[in-house]
Amino acid sequence: MKKLITGLTLAATMAAGAAFAADYPEKAVTLVIPYGPGGASDLAGRALSESAKPYLGQPVTVVNKPGAGGMNGARFVTESDADGYTLLLARVGMALTPAVNPQASVDWDAYTFVGALEATPMILAVKSDAPYETVKDLTDAVTESGGRMAYAASGATSIDGFTVQTLLSDAGLDPLTAATLVPYKGGGALATALLGGHVDFLAISAGSLMPHIESGDMKALMVFAPSRMDNLPDVPTASELGYEQAGQVTGWSALYAPKDLPADVVAKWQGVLEQVATDETWLTLAERRGSISTVGSIDMPAYAKAQYELFNGLAKKFGYIPE
Numbered sequence: 675m676k677k678l679i680t681g682l683t684l685a686a687t688m689a690a691g692a693a694f695a696a697d698y699p700e701k702a703v704t705l706v707i708p709y710g711p712g713g714a715s716d717l718a719g720r721a722l723s724e725s726a727k728p729y730l731g732q733p734v735t736v737v738n739k740p741g742a743g744g745m746n747g748a749r750f751v752t753e754s755d756a757d758g759y760t761l762l763l764a765r766v767g768m769a770l771t772p773a774v775n776p777q778a779s780v781d782w783d784a785y786t787f788v789g790a791l792e793a794t795p796m797i798l799a800v801k802s803d804a805p806y807e808t809v810k811d812l813t814d815a816v817t818e819s820g821g822r823m824a825y826a827a828s829g830a831t832s833i834d835g836f837t838v839q840t841l842l843s844d845a846g847l848d849p850l851t852a853a854t855l856v857p858y859k860g861g862g863a864l865a866t867a868l869l870g871g872h873v874d875f876l877a878i879s880a881g882s883l884m885p886h887i888e889s890g891d892m893k894a895l896m897v898f899a900p901s902r903m904d905n906l907p908d909v910p911t912a913s914e915l916g917y918e919q920a921g922q923v924t925g926w927s928a929l930y931a932p933k934d935l936p937a938d939v940v941a942k943w944q945g946v947l948e949q950v951a952t953d954e955t956w957l958t959l960a961e962r963r964g965s966i967s968t969v970g971s972i973d974m975p976a977y978a979k980a981q982y983e984l985f986n987g988l989a990k991k992f993g994y995i996p997e
Contacts, residue, residue: 703732705762744765774985797884
């Protein structure tokens with residue numbers, strides 16, 4: 675009798691799960707952006723919200739929950755019900771922050787990895803009147819300066835700190851002393867620092883630099899991305915130039931959910947993303963913000979693990995955390 679009851683319970687549970695998946699979504703889905711309005715993550719989240727709605731059949735409501743390097747929003751999502759109604763617009767910080775900070779409140783693998791969305795290239799740039807035409811010109815000047823040249827970044831262990839430090843390391847220079855890091859908050863402030871001559875170079879998100887490159891006020895020397903950017907077809911990638919560590923550093927966006935999201939809900943979203951991948955709105959908005967769509971082209975669990983291991987290894991190699 676006990677076995678019969680157990681079997682009936684299991685059958686009922688499976689039937690309820692199938693019904694749940696068939697009905698999902700019955701209401702709007704909340705997409706948490708773990709950073710403030712107007713930045714790369716916010717733009718990506720709003721583009722996904724607009725593009726996914728026709729295929730999902732319900733609105734995707736964007737909510738910004740910034741703070742703690744993206745961890746406030748990430749923690750909110752990981753503590754939410756795994757029902758598909760609260761999702762996370764994940765960024766590289768979801769792998770980077772726990773990799774460089776053992777006390778981070780959310781680990782890199784505390785999620786269901788629904789799928790990749792985009793690569794958001796970083797651009798190595800100088801002022802248009804700077805006497806550097808290639809990356810080698812710049813690294814030679816850094817070498818000769820004996821630490822006097824400066825670059826802008828939001829922090830030593832931020833993504834735009836690691837862009838420069840990996841380049842310096844790949845060029846055989848000390849990543850921490852060969853050039854001086856000058857910290858600024860936000861892509862706008864970083865770009866302004868370069869335009870104002872307060873620093874000599876930087877390597878930050880394409881979205882913050884493309885307007886200045888297109889206006890002729892800055893020139894791009896290299897992109898940190900898996901492939902060349904369509905709107906900078908003559909600018910090589912770090913990998914093309916043989917910079918091994920720098921070639922692994924790029925910004926990215928992905929869609930995450932709380933741990934143990936039901937498989938059928940994951941499948942539903944992966945079907946939505948498959949349609950988003952060729953959606954004209956998604957592709958147009960990605961190009962506008964200088965991003966490269968990666969929907970359907972990346973094994974996200976493996977990539978997230980590799981990104982965590984990359985930044986954890988760099989943090990140890992550069993002396994930010996103990997070996």
